[in-house]
Amino acid sequence: MEENYHRQIAFVPEQLPAMTVNDRQHLLLVDSCLPSHTFNKIARARLTEMDADRRIAEAVGHFRAASRPFAWLVGPCSRPLDLERRLEKHGLRAAEFELGMAADLTQLAAQMDLPAGLEVRRVRTPEELADFAAVNLGDPPDAAVPAVCQSAASLLLGQDCPNQLFVGYVDHCPAAASELFLSAGLAGIYGVATREAFRRRGFALALTWIAADQGRRLGATTAALQASERGRGVYARLGFSPCCQFVEYR
Numbered sequence: 001m002e003e004n005y006h007r008q009i010a011f012v013p014e015q016l017p018a019m020t021v022n023d024r025q026h027l028l029l030v031d032s033c034l035p036s037h038t039f040n041k042i043a044r045a046r047l048t049e050m051d052a053d054r055r056i057a058e059a060v061g062h063f064r065a066a067s068r069p070f071a072w073l074v075g076p077c078s079r080p081l082d083l084e085r086r087l088e089k090h091g092l093r094a095a096e097f098e099l100g101m102a103a104d105l106t107q108l109a110a111q112m113d114l115p116a117g118l119e120v121r122r123v124r125t126p127e128e129l130a131d132f133a134a135v136n137l138g139d140p141p142d143a144a145v146p147a148v149c150q151s152a153a154s155l156l157l158g159q160d161c162p163n164q165l166f167v168g169y170v171d172h173c174p175a176a177a178s179e180l181f182l183s184a185g186l187a188g189i190y191g192v193a194t195r196e197a198f199r200r201r202g203f204a205l206a207l208t209w210i211a212a213d214q215g216r217r218l219g220a221t222t223a224a225l226q227a228s229e230r231g232r233g234v235y236a237r238l239g240f241s242p243c244c245q246f247v248e249y250r
Helices: 002-015 052-065 083-089 126-135 144-151 203-217 232-236
Strands: 020-023 028-031 041-043 071-074 094-104 118-122 163-170 173-183 186-194 222-227 241-249
Touching: 002 020, 002 028, 002 041, 002 163, 002 173, 002 186, 028 052, 052 083, 071 083, 083 241, 094 232, 118 203, 126 144, 126 163, 126 173, 126 186, 163 203, 173 203, 186 203, 203 222, 203 232, 222 232
Parallel strands: 041 071, 186 222
Antiparallel strands: 020 028, 028 041, 071 241, 094 222, 094 241, 118 163, 163 173, 173 186
């Protein structure tokens, strides 16, 4: 699950010349050169107790020198075991807590009746890509989301792209979205979002199933995601079970 996330956050930046991916054995640093913690990430810390503080200072210093916001993801395999305490010592604070959940795709429902009025499409055009970005702007809105989607359009719209995007429409209006990232046989589910005016209508459940089902069709046997408190019940209905915790520091 962690490796899928690491590949997902690095996938687009690796292809864009304006962005930087520093992929080392002990740490992964992704710098979009945009003022956005959504796309500026530090992850996969495999640090020793002796060099942890120096490595943390270097990574944090990279973004602070550029005056860019960033996020550091701590997962179950992060090391050293007191990494969170060390991050706090370097001025970072826990901003989001998410539950890692996984599902056996051989047990995923073979079919799902979509909520009334919902039409789901895989993103294949620049207009649909803009709709995906509009649903995933975040709160408060992050202007980097549509900018990155536009910059990576030729990549994300490719037929064989491992990063597949889906948008749910109601009366031609983009209402919900989800994202599938295939890596090492795992279907990573990301970007599940519903615009406020369309919530509590089962759209998140449908868009999650769509992404997971596509992963199954492409050969994955397991799906995984990171769930907020609000989304855990939705994912449990599809057979996702808790298995670990992630904390995002900013």
